Amino acid sequence: MNELKLIKSCLQKEKKAWDVFVQKYSKLIYWAIRKRLNASGFKFNQDNIDGIFQEVFLSILEGDKLRQLKDAKIIPGWLAMIASNKTVDFIRRVIREDKRLVVDMPVLKDDNFRQELQQRDLFDLIGNSINSLSAKAKIVISFNLLQGRTHKEIANIMNMPTNTVSTIIARAKEKLKQDLEKKGIKDL
């Protein structure tokens, strides 16, 4: 069955189409939920995942966001995003209810205090330098170093040639290096 027809049939609450849909996209939704939970640092258990999983399917069934879908290629992206948003909503709800912290902040020990302060100063410098980069360069750098995306993958996401991505990354690094060197940090 055509993917868009499948979605349409699901929104019309056709049982057979819904069963196919659930079977087809369960793995992806499960993966997206786990990914967001892991990234948030939230301490979760299997019951949490189960609850969010059902919530995602319920929101697909009852919401009208999927009605706007016109391109079948983007269905996995849409579903992953819905799963991610539902997970974020869940985390917020739990935090509100339990008044728990999402991330356990590490307690600084005296021995490490001086080192930690130096590190913070360095981070402030890097932060200022990164903030002076163009919007595109910031996104590219983040995708490359934080999310671990290759130059080619970033080129796909950002719709630009791979060479341009490589150039942006090289220039950004060079600029950061120069900025830090100006502040007296030369061992880079």
Next chain:
Amino acid sequence: MDKMEKLIKQYLGENLNKIEKTVDCLNEQVLIDYFQRKLDEEDCQNAEKHLAGCEFCRSQLNLIFQAGEAYKRGKGEKVPEELIKKAKGLIGTDRNDHNKRIMRKKRIAKKLFFLGALISFIASFFVPKYFFQCLVVTLILGMRWAFESEGGRTLIMVLDSWRRHSHDQNDEISNRLKDKFESFHR
């Protein structure tokens, strides 16, 4: 990886814990449109401006990209069967089947009423001895059929409404016609 890269990564990683969805965050449609290059230049620039400073939206964009790959490769662990079954049950089979069965029964009953009324009506001519009995049965079954069917119900409602408002409507229609004729003659 050189020291510079490590430092940037550490810095960005520090800020990762501050991932937060805010009211300014790009909505799903904008992110999808950005990913599909469907935004015009101005909207694209605005989106990039936000993306540059928002780790949450960047991670969402990354997720859209990864989701396509993950789906193609069937990435991810096996989902417990119970969960899938429960999700499938959001559109209940039993309930649907039950409703369908009731609807089918109603349709058959409607047809039977009509058929019964027709047979007893025809029988009234062939069995003169039970002429009135047959007519009564015809009437009863005919009424049941009329009440059961949508068309019959609608007809009853129309007749009832016509009976109640016939005088007013007649007057109104005749007045309208009068006006039209008068304006035409003028």
